[in-house]
Amino acid sequence: MSYIQQSFSVQFEYKVYFTEKIFDPANPCFASFLESRAEKGIRKKLLFIVDEGVTEAHATLQEQIAAYCADLENFELVQDVIVVPGGEAAKNDLQLFYWLVNAIDQHAIDRHSYVVAIGGGSVLDLAGYVAAVSHRGVKHIRIPTTVLSQNDSGVGVKNGINYHGKKNFLGTFAPPAAVFNDAHFLTTLDERDWRSGMIEAVKVALIKDAGFFDWMEAHAQQLTQAEPQSLQYLIRRCAELHMAHIGGKDPFESGSSRPLDFGHWSAHKLEQLTDFELRHGEAVSIGIALDSVYSWIKGMLDEASVMRIINLLKQLRLPLYHPLLEIEDENSAIMAGLEEFREHLGGRLTISLLRAIGKGEEVHEMDAAALAQAVNMLRDKW
Amino acid sequence: MSYIQQSFSVQFEYKVYFTEKIFDPANPCFASFLESRAEKGIRKKLLFIVDEGVTEAHATLQEQIAAYCADLENFELVQDVIVVPGGEAAKNDLQLFYWLVNAIDQHAIDRHSYVVAIGGGSVLDLAGYVAAVSHRGVKHIRIPTTVLSQNDSGVGVKNGINYHGKKNFLGTFAPPAAVFNDAHFLTTLDERDWRSGMIEAVKVALIKDAGFFDWMEAHAQQLTQAEPQSLQYLIRRCAELHMAHIGGKDPFESGSSRPLDFGHWSAHKLEQLTDFELRHGEAVSIGIALDSVYSWIKGMLDEASVMRIINLLKQLRLPLYHPLLEIEDENSAIMAGLEEFREHLGGRLTISLLRAIGKGEEVHEMDAAALAQAVNMLRDKW
Incomplete structure (x- = not known):
């Protein structure tokens, strides 16, 4: 049988940072990461997608993000921070998926820009899926805000949404660009x-x-x-x-x-x-x-x-x-x-x-x- | 800054076979590939998605597929072969995407089953995207039927559909399990x-x-x-x-x-x-x-x-x-x-x-x- 053999490997790397009050102006963690990814002459965009539960518990979060990002040299915050319902609801509503895809289109988020998701596992799963399939993969950063997402789903490589009531029926394996575990968010959990x-x-x-x-x-x-x-x-x-x-034998679960x-x-x-x-x-x-x-x-x-x-x-x-x-x-x-x-x-x-x-x-x-x-x-x- | 480093690589391999009349009972190419992937005690399913233009030019194709697959020991053909419109139309209609996702759900196609797509580049792009995001990746086999898809898109790693008129706005990088270039399909092209x-x-x-x-x-x-x-x-x-x-420097175009x-x-x-x-x-x-x-x-x-x-x-x-x-x-x-x-x-x-x-x-x-x-x-x- 006549054939051409294709064979290649793809390397994936990311860090999970442990920090506190990530958008405090005195905390360089997030800014240093971004500046390490800067490319001369390109202003990369940051599109934030935030769990409603987080904005309720942290009323000034959006202002803090805006102030923090204003100081970044090579990155530009999309002013329109998107707030989505948290919990399983985030993954059950296909309209939310298209709402976020439309935001990526409307704000011209390209493959060198970043979707930054802040929230519990469900919001991270939804935002990660949107990022993974838009333009065949916009980079995404995760800021998990619950114990469960900080120790489990948020640090891993999966994303997804439910479809017809089936859990994670649609989704991909897509490693994040970085994960930031911020201990401060845990203090407001019930x-x-x-x-x-x-x-x-x-x-x-x-x-x-x-x-x-x-x-x-x-x-x-x-x-x-x-x-x-x-x-x-x-x-x-x-x-x-x-x-x-x-990182062991089978990262993408074949x-x-x-x-x-x-x-x-x-x-x-x-x-x-x-x-x-x-x-x-x-x-x-x-x-x-x-x-x-x-x-x-x-x-x-x-x-x-x-x-x-x-x-x-x-x-x-x-x-x-x-x-x-x-x-x-x-x-x-x-x-x-x-x-x-x-x-x-x-x-x-x-x-x-x-x-x-x-x-x-x-x-x-x-x-x-x-x-x-x-x-x-x-x-x-x- | 305190962090955990994640680092792993994923190996991807597939063959592009050159053959003629792939579903001729005398042609062992497709069957041998499948049997090489058989696992004891599991009957894996095959869901075919076929370009309408191909079924028009090859009127007995569906019968040929059914007869060929009836002889497979460890694989089971989903009887309902799905025929989709070819050309760019296949990628412009979100309803087609959901129609195929529903078929994967309805026929319980899992990550060890195969979606087999036969057609021009557009149908392969659509079917490849559906397979890539269902259950975070059902295996897919491509049988490109045009010169363009046999020498270019069909042998590569991309898939996708158009969204709001933007070409390939939604898609992923997902290497196929195998590609079969069948010279016979070229004879009916205009x-x-x-x-x-x-x-x-x-x-x-x-x-x-x-x-x-x-x-x-x-x-x-x-x-x-x-x-x-x-x-x-x-x-x-x-x-x-x-x-x-x-297979060179940057397979997934980072x-x-x-x-x-x-x-x-x-x-x-x-x-x-x-x-x-x-x-x-x-x-x-x-x-x-x-x-x-x-x-x-x-x-x-x-x-x-x-x-x-x-x-x-x-x-x-x-x-x-x-x-x-x-x-x-x-x-x-x-x-x-x-x-x-x-x-x-x-x-x-x-x-x-x-x-x-x-x-x-x-x-x-x-x-x-x-x-x-x-x-x-x-x-x-x-």
Whole structure:
């Protein structure tokens, strides 16, 4: 057979900066990054897309951005800062997508300009998708403002929106130009938000880093009080483990292996079944509890370990159970989540379970009876 | 400044196969490729998206596909082959995009399944974009059916659709899983289509390969008669040069350098000004004539070379001029093409001109008076 072989590799690099009060005139972090990307003779544009929840909690943010950017030499702020609704709503409304694409067109944002998104994971996912497909990729900068986005989705390479109620049906893999984790934004989160944001740290510790799990047990009290130093360590270590995983074998997920989705198959379904009344982090907490107990029932994980997991979740005041989790038989609502997850992965079901704290292990089938037993224990026992 | 560094590279590989009558039961090319991607225990799906022009010229194509795929062991044909209008129309209608996305949803095409697109460049661009953003990237196979798509866009890594009349405003870089150039599809093209499709070969020879240009001069007569062997050599060499360029420094075009866009700044504008009545290849022929004559007027290219270029285009019966090319002053319609091209590149205007046959050279400004002079010569002199 006659053919021409194409083969090339593309290098991706970005930094996740840790800072505080990013638009304080005395904070050079954001400005230095931008000036390092300046090109002589070109004034690059900055289009800001901001989560409504953030502008409500930080009333002068838009003025701060304008004042900060006025001092930049080679960059020009698009005056019209765009404010979009936060939370899952940002990803459910196709009109928002086109509104942002139109803004990119109208303000002539080109491939050397930057979309700067400030907000929770949903707003970052929406803005990142808009940037990724406009002109085949406008550069984008992320400023995640929640615990969850600072330690998880915001530091990664995915974006996307929902379509016909299917989570992330449309999206791409597109590494950001840079990420800025600003600790100040965390101070205005409501308790439910920062608390549930810690679950991804529990997750990544369980599958990858037993020492980090020990640390969380030792600092559970500080964490439940959002003591800043402990919270910062948790975010940083979680982001580090998350990024190391992405930078490993399969950044754009060409295979079926998805260890970072530990606890997520039921969580995605629970979010949907509760019409997103459950926070993502709360749903993942229940999903982790379920898959940990299931790992124990199936003889993969010892009892002492599963008790440590249950206890840490309880100490962090994260939920273990929701009535919609109930499994009567293979046709129960939550079981559809398994099939949807299989479809999302493509072809073969691959679920991460636990062999030990700090050690995930993949399986390719789930036993409905054992799952029902796990649900019953979560309902009645703890 | 405290930060975590992310750094990884992603490897991309695909083959462009040269074959004839790809769905002939005796032709193992397509089947062997698929079986090389089979995974035990998974039946992967194939969703075909076909250019209406192709189904009109090849009335039994759908039956051939069905019969061919019935013999595949690990792949399952989605019975509902999707036929879309060809030409620029395919990229102008957002409803087509959603129609295809809905098909991916409805038929549960996942990241291990394949979208197989058969058609001209526009249908491949549309289908490639749909595949790229569905589930963050369903695999796609391209079967280009025109000279232009077999030697140029079909073997590359871009996809996209138009938005608000702006060419390729939405799109991504997403390498295909494989490309199959089937010579049989070329036999049903109308003359204007295969003739104008040769222009990208002229272009890539001019900027990269003087020997290939010599070959085209020596085979101009065979080429104007679409003599199969000559046409196949032209397509293959052009595809090879094109792919070598993509596989070089900047596959996803992060910089402003765009040598493969030689002759394209005015061509894109002419296509739009003529409401796509001019074929892409015809517009590029005029654009190449313009920028070659301009290179000569500016003293970059010698007269003998510019005459060889003009003569080859004339021998291939490709156009040199269109009334809408007329330049009165800097506000003439075609001049807006320069500004749009600058915006598309981002920041800095970068135009490829010629230093010699086989040797491109980039400039960062264009002189309106010299351009007007070049247009006048193309109108009156040749």
